Amino acid sequence: MNEVLENLEKYGKNMKILYVENNEDVRDSTSLILQRTFKNVIEGFDGVDGLDKYKLNSDTIDLVVTDISMPKMNGIEMISEIKKINPNQQVLVVSAYGESEYFTQTIKLGIDGYLLKPTILEQFLEALAISVEKIRLKKENRGYQNEIERKNSELKSLNDLLETKVENRTRELEEKLYIDDLTGLKSRFRLDIDIVDVEFPVLILIDIDDFHSINELYGTNVGDEVLKNFSSLLKDYTQNKCYEVYRISGDQFVLFESSEFLNHEKILDDINELFKQVLITKFPLKEKNEFVELSITVGIAIENEKILGKADMALSYAKKNNIKFSTYHLNIDASKEIINTAKWFKILNRGLKDDLFIACLQPIVDREQKTIKHEALMRLVSEEDSIDSHTSPEIFLPIAIQTKQYSAISYLVIKKAFKLLENRMEDVSINLAYQDIKNRELIHFLKKILSDKEIAKRIIFEIVESEDIGDFEIVEDFIKTFKGLGVRIAIDDFGTGYSNFTHIMKLKPDYIKIDGSLIKNIDTDKDSFELVKAIVQFSKELNIKTIAEYVHNKEVFDIVFNLGVDEFQGYHFGKPSNNYFTLPFNNYSSSPLP
Structure with missing residues (x-):
């Protein structure tokens, strides 16, 4: 009571x-x-x-x-x-x-x-x-309910604010990527988007002949002024035409048209008119009170797939044969390519049979220049075929993909990379392409070996995001699965070609590895500098670490260091080597792999 x-x-x-x-x-x-x-x-x-x-x-x-x-x-x-x-x-x-x-x-x-x-x-x-x-x-x-509702409301507000900030920042970065800073023309990244799913595309690739001589003779400031004036010429030229104008690299420009039907005579007339316009134009050098005359070479492609690459092949053909322009066709260097493919098919077969593919290690350092991990790199050694020691896969992998030998080669080297973990304590980065992610046998091997958490936490998978990816959900599922096992993920070669900021937000990788083509010339190429700067800022806002590869000297290292890059790789710190015991590392692991 x-x-x-x-x-x-x-x-x-x-x-x-x-x-x-x-x-x-x-x-x-x-x-x-x-x-x-x-x-x-x-x-x-x-x-x-x-x-x-x-x-x-x-x-x-x-x-x-x-x-x-x-x-x-x-x-x-x-x-x-x-x-x-x-x-x-x-x-x-x-x-x-x-x-x-x-x-x-x-x-x-x-x-x-x-x-x-x-x-x-x-x-x-x-x-x-x-x-x-x-x-x-x-x-x-x-x-309690009111408190939960209040907390949920606060969380939603914070989440909405964060999403808005990310969206705004992404939009700013995309705008920066899509517009060329120097000329105000559309950029290479914008072109990559615009050429997708066009039924009747026409791409005219324009290269200013011997432009490097202007930079060497008058300096890059004068060269930039010439590029801006040349851009103005292209804008005026296309004013009453259906072409969009792009600047895709230092002295290369693109005219792109999406037509309802193809008119080859019109394209030829447009090209001849462009040549005449460039020929009669005198480009002022304001600082020198002089004028310079330019000439151009043109490559044309009228294709639905890989149109820019094919236009580049036509441009190379025109330059090599000292003609004003060339249109892409199947017979350009086709015989040489066939002979070269047959040669490499035999070499790669022998490499698989005789176990000539090796995994080399290249150090990756932190901001204190201490080695914190290595990247396992594929190399081919074959004295019989006069192949230099440690031949880079850039030479033979495209052919391996074409000849259906890639999966076997990649699987072999990946297994060797895991074997290296037995005698080393550092983390190891392993490259994976879309073909690897689709390889069921390889995925089964990876799941089995990475079920050991101690091994998984030492592995970083470097995935190249490319136009070859047919089903992006497969990549997303792969990343989700292996991150769940403790593996970290890096997006490789980011900053050129098919790089997609929206995909980065979905994938949430641990690292973004900035493409070497941007890093190696960052001390001389303003566009590369600005793009790397934007990538680093974007990554920091998403709490993603950045790695700069192709760091080949101190000047390049100092620049990317000051931009805030987290980790570094390149000849400045060490070349790829298969002499594992001479590479810097902390201590040994005596635990064998399963």
Whole structure:
């Protein structure tokens, strides 16, 4: 009993109660009991009075205690009206009527207790205690719900703010990537997007002949001025035509048209008109008060696949044969390519048969220039075929893919890379292409060996995002699976070609490895500098570490270091080597791989 009273006094003092009773003596005596417990007791003299007072205080009344038999409006009618106002209102009935009819009606109304008069004090207090406990729990639950809703609202606001910031920053970076800073023309990245799924594309690749001589003779500032003037010429030339103009590299430009039908005579007329326009134009050198004349060579491609590469082949053919322009066709160097492919097919077969493919290690250092890991690089050694020691895969892998030998070669070298972990403690980066990710046998091997968490945490997979990826969901699933095992992920060769910022946001890699073509000339190429700077800033905002490869001298290292790159790789720190025990590392591991 004492415990019941303690709970009533503890929780009831913060509650308001409406007590409705038409019998004055009963009302007075019961009110005295209620006032000892509740901070505020409102008395109602009958059903109508009780309902009126409830309406005035409906937001603050915690509990209604009422009789049934009352003039003007009985308790059941009053409860019914109260429930219309607040269906969750706690109600306790104290009545002399014990007929089942009243029980049934009050139960349907959802009351919390029914006591018969005359009530025993202990029973009355116990009923009050039960009602008070229900009210307390409801308030507490409501408080929890409100707090959860508040926290959820705060989290949603923070998430919305973060998403907005990321979207805005991504948009800024994309705009920077899509517009060439020097000329204001569309960039190579914009071209890569625009040429996708075009039914009848025409791409004209323009190269300014011997432009490096202008830079060497007058300096890059003057050279930049010439490039801007040449860009203005292209804009004027295309003003009444359907071509879009792009600058894709230092002295190379593209005219691109998406036509409903091809008109070869029109294309030829357009090319001849462009040659004439360039021929008659004198480009001013403001700082020198002189003029320079330019000439151009053009490669044309009218293709649906790899159109820029094919235009580049046509351009190379035109330069090699000292002609003004060439249009891509299948016979350009086709015989040489066939002979070269046949030669390498034999070499690669012998390499697989005689185990001539090796895994070399190249150190990767941190900002203190301490070796923290190595990249396992594929090399081919074959004296019989006059192949230099440590031949780079850039020479033979494209042919291996073409001749269906790639999967076997890659699987072999990856297994050798894992074998190296037995005697070394550093982390190792392993390159994977889309063909590797689709190789079920290789994936089975990787899952088995990386089920050992101690091995998995030492592995970084470097994935090249390229136009060869047919199903991006396969790559996403692969990354999700192996990150779950503890493997870290790097996106390799980022910054050229098919690099996609949207995919980076989806994949959430641990590292972005900036493409070597941007790093190796960063000390002389302003565009490379700006692009690397943008990539580093983008990565830091997404908490992704950056790695610069092709760091071949101190000048390049100092530049990428000051841009905030996290890790570095290149000949400045060490060449790839298969003499593993001369490479820097901390200590040995004696645990064999499974």
